[in-house]
Amino acid sequence: MLAALVARLVALDVRVAHWDEARVGYWILHTADTGWWEYRPIIHGPFVQHVTRWTFAVAGVSDFTMRLPVALIGSALPATALLFRSRLRDVETIALGVILAANPLLLYYSRFMRSDLPLAAFAFVTLGAIVAAIDTDRRRYLHLAAIAFALALTTKENAVLYPVSWLGALTMLAVTAVVIAYRAGDDPLESVTRPGIAALRRFHSWRRTLLVLPGEMLVVLVFFYAPRSPESDAGLWSALADPALLPGVVWEATIGSAAAVVTWAAPDKRAHPDISSLGDLGPLLVSYAPFFAHFLAVIAVAAAATTIMALAGLRWRRRPIVTFCGWWALSGVVGYPYVADIKAPWLAVHVVVALAIPAAVGLVVVHDRLRQARLDGRDVATVGLAALLVTSGVFVVGSSAVVTYQQPPHGLNIVAQGGQPGGDVRPVLDNIQTVAGDDDIPDVLFYGDLAVDNESYNDRSGAAANWYYRLPLPWYTETANATVISAPDLESLPADPPPIVIANSTYRGDLEAELPGYSVRETAIVLRPQPVALRAFGFSYQLKGKTYVFFVDQEAVAGAVSDDG
Incomplete structure (x- = not known):
């Protein structure tokens, strides 16, 4: 974590603000001056806006303090690997922390005042807490999962895509289990019903705790989404002073905010034809292809080593958590280019966190195979595996240096996105x-x-x-x-x-x-x-x-x- 913190804080204010950072930062200053705030989906969720405003109040206003909250969250992200230690070996848990700390894309957007990194971090904590709760039967992890996912919902609207991806990954995991059981001559239905029954029994034992979780989530959502006002008849603080105003504020923070999110589902916010018009795939494919190619290019520039190691993990040490994350990552690679309204490199962050666990397992398996391999006239495994480890490490360091720390950024820096000033302003x-x-x-x-x-x-x-x-x-x-x-x-x-x-x-x-x-x-x-x-x-x-x-x-x-x- 210390290395992750240093990598994220050093020269944090050298880069001139990106267009997105600047507009949100400008309106945060206006909120601080006037006391007025209301949720506007066009600038995404309120988490970064409120937390950055509090940071300004404590530490002053600058590029450094504007990016500091996201940088701290990015620095803490490697610690979330501990939530998966029941499914990973100790060395794999350490490898997961290293990947979350060193991946060039996660590093870059940990130094950027935008909501994608906090969303990915909170969602990853949610998944880890659910896994820990299932494996340890400790209910405190359920409370952590509920609060983490509520925080994820306060960051950015595509938080709702995470449970959709997880549900799809679980479905594909079940299908995979059925296929494996069928090939092995076992009962395919039993491979699904047995873990399903076990899960139902676990949920039944948690029933009282599960009833409390929506209330915890509601508190977090209302706190962040409730409007702020300097007047005495509106806003969160007025409602806390006068409980008669509370129902209206809660309604605005929940139902009102949810209705506003529909803005992002409007046809004019999508860059592609409606998916319901599958009768003619031509226009959809023509518009989708450049977005898909751009998305793959971002991953190639800033997450190639992570992707290669993830493929190694999926190939050589397949297990439920690894396969689940593989399907989750695949849904992001295919889905995010479709839901994007612009060619946005920050969306690849959500795929990288999905690849992190398979990549950690793959990194360890490559290392283990390297130790076991013997170099002779016929066996070149040692050379190949060693070259893979070395080139992966060089790629991570080189990509981070060029993509993140080169200032001003190169004109072909695909991770920096076009709204980043490339001159010395x-x-x-x-x-x-x-x-x-x-x-x-x-x-x-x-x-x-x-x-x-x-x-x-x-x-x-x-x-x-x-x-x-x-x-x-x-x-x-x-x-x-x-x-x-x-x-x-x-x-x-x-x-x-x-x-x-x-x-x-x-x-x-x-x-x-x-x-x-x-x-x-x-x-x-x-x-x-x-x-x-x-x-x-x-x-x-x-x-x-x-x-x-x-x-x-x-x-x-x-x-x-x-x-x-």
Whole structure:
């Protein structure tokens, strides 16, 4: 855990905020300032929003503290391996902890303020607690499972896909048991009914505890999903002070929030045709294929070693928990590219946690076979297994270094996702921090297609359309307490422009004549400075890119520095 903690905290604030981090962080600051909060599924569950706001209150506002809660959860993830020790050998339990600590994809998204890693961690705890409860008959694990899954439901809407995948994996596990029994000449039905009867008996002995679990989950869900309000007639704290308001708050936190989640099930939120239209598979396959290929590419870049070891575990040491996780992972590989609305590398996190147990078993079996193998003129097993272990280790270290720690990220870093700025924006961000003051004098001006009619409208999570093009810059102007204004065209420019003017690079020529004496800096505001076309085997794939231009009045910056001094 200590190594996982160091790997996640070192240089945690070096990377400029991703667009998603910036917009959520911006609205967390607004909640902290106003006391208003309500669940909006477009920015996912409330867990990260509330916990990060509390972190800001204790440790201040920065890129580091914004990512700290997720980093701590990622650091604790290796400890969850202990929940599976009844199904794993001691060395396999250790290997599971190592994989959860070192996998490059889990490492990257442990250093990213987004809900996928917390969701995967809480879901993994849920599964581990259920397994531990079954194997040890200790009811305390049931309480852990209930609270962990309730927390998972507060992170992101696709938490509901976990029990669906688990149910599917159990079904396939039962089918596998029937097939094995049939081939062995045993009674196929007995292979299913015997564990089913045992499970029913166990559930019957747990009946009183099981009745308590929904209440525990309800408390967690209401605490996180209930609206917050500074007024005395609405919100969670008002309801706690006046119990008459509690039913309405509970309703809003449960039924109201569940209804809002339907947003993600709407047809316009899916990138593929409705699966019910299977009469014509052509459009579905055409739209699905690029998402599926992208998903596999992410796994190849950041989880190849984990996948190979998982395949080794599934091949050489098949047992119920390993086979179950194999089916679970397969459902994610096939399903997540379909439910995705964009090509989102973070979704692969949910497959990696499923692969972790088979990979841990596979890592140990490869090591065991290496120790047992003998090198002679005919047997090359030792060389092959040793090469597999070495290359896997080199891949993990190399992939982590390039994908996670290389800053700014390379334009082909598929794990970083397109919304990650690929240029060095830090000097401009430092200038914004320097010139920002507590007065109402404008510090930053957004020009052209970055301009909005009313800056105050952006304080809500339904901000003006052009505001989203500014990301991730609003997070930094807000943390600096900078005064921001807009100018849609040259005629709207003030006679005395602010010390920092920001625009799409296409406007550079227009603005240079209007801003004499300003230094000019162009940098990529997304992963690539310009669009890139990749061509291979007759196919072409377009990668988006965008560059912004930053005009800085260095005299004003120097004056602000001297005033601070």
